[in-house]
Amino acid sequence: MKLKQSATAAALTAMTVLGTTLAGTADALATSDRHVATTFDSPRQAAPTIDAKGPGVFPHSVDYYPGSRKFVTGSLAHSTISSVDQxxxxxxxxxxxxxxxVQAVxxxxxGNRILAGNVDYGTADRSTDATKFKVAGVAAYAIGSGRRLWYAxxxxxxxxxxxxxxxxxxxxxxxxxxAVDQLSPTIFRIxxxxxxSVLLRDDLLxxxxxxxxFLNNVGMSAVAWIPGNLLIVAKADGSLVRVPVDSPKKAVKVKLPKNLKALTAGxxxxxDKSLAVVSSGLLSGKAAVVQRVRPDRHWKSATVKVTDTVADPVTSSVTAGPRGTTYALSGGLAALLAGKPNDGFTLRPVNVR
Structure with a gap:
């Protein structure tokens, strides 16, 4: 993927809010971390597949906003953030x-905020050869107005x-x-x-x-904050790393009976502090794999169980959905990399039990 950046952080001031903002208030969100839901997941048959009518969006990640019962996603092709209803x-x-x-959303x-990760794979409409893989930032926006609060x-x-x-x-x-960096062994704290600032820079990452x-030496692909002030970092090769926020230099690999399927994506x-993980089939061409990772008490070791698959190999994200469901995102990455258009993207309910 490519991204193009023509300004520094000091110049990041021009933002336009289009359409309508998300309904509801941030108080309606279930928890402080968007990864966490309040109930266990229902069988996927209880929830519908959502065929999103957003041609050209090419989202890589998705989050659910309970206050409006809508999903929020970014665009790898454009500098936009969108809402998606059911x-x-x-x-x-x-x-x-x-x-x-916009990659991570x-x-x-x-905080009543939407956070968005800014990147440049070289495939966006604002990409340039000079900025390819030289753009790295996180922006925050007010949920109610869309006003930008800051850019790191x-x-x-x-x-x-x-x-x-x-x-x-x-x-x-x-x-x-x-924030985790896929091309350098760096975790940032904002x-x-x-x-x-840099929380940790370590070859373990x-x-x-x-x-x-496409990409070489791909490292960290996803991260989640766990109660107990831990970061669990997923690497693209299927390994997991446990990072204590208060003592980041004590980061260690989580002991697994077998690695997650590569490429670990979301x-x-x-x-219960376990993880639902989706692994893309971008390398194998086979269906994306959904896995449940159940840790020991301190996240020093864990077990891995395959719970579902998604027909589209290039599935890149997994998120909470309505009524305790879990949804996986297929955003059309293959078409984007091939320079082809797309008609939209798909949010598909998956089983994580």
Missing amino acids: KGRVRTIIEDKDLVS RVDSK DLNKVADDDKQHLVSDVTIAADGTAY DRNGQA AGDLNIPD IRVLP
Whole structure:
């Protein structure tokens, strides 16, 4: 993927709110972290597949906003954030022309915010050869108005003149955000006011998985904050890393009987602190795989069980849905990489039991 950035953080000031904003208030969100739901998941037969009518959006991640009973997603092709209702109607709610491509999108209940990760794979309408993999940031927007609250330029914080790609963002109970970098072994910490710093830079987080003709040395692909102030980082190769926020240098691999299927793409924290994980079939061409990861008490070891599959191999995200369901996102990445249009994208209920 490509993204194009023509401005620094200081210049990130021009934002237009289009369409309608999400209904409801942030107080209606179930928890402080968008990964966590209040009930266990129902069988997928109880929920409908949502065929979203959003051609050209190409979302990579999705989050659910209980206050409006809508999903929120970004666009790898454009600098937009959209809402998706349960009938598949897509509306642009934020367009920030200083972003290049929107990958991770997260809803923060206590902070009344939407957080969005800014990247550049070189495939967006604002991409340039000079900015490919040189854009890395997280922006925050007010849920009610879409007004931008701040932008954290993580490329500037890293200050290493290397390639960067913010693959995912998670939000702790106190509103602190944590972002992981897919192309460098770096986890960033961003406070509620948008002040960013490096939480951890460690070779344990580095990757060596290659996606032919696309990306090399792919590392961290997803992250979730767990009560107990832990970060669980999923790497594309299927391994997991446990990072204590208060002592990040004590990060260790989670002991698994077998790694998750590669490419690990998205994770959701369930009420018992276990994970629902989706692994893309981008490399194998086979169906995407949904897995349940059940940890021991301290997340030092865990078991892995396959619970479902998704026919579309290039499934990139998993999120809470209405009435305790879990939905997986197929956003049309294959078409985007091939330079082809798409008619929309699909949110499909999956079983995580």
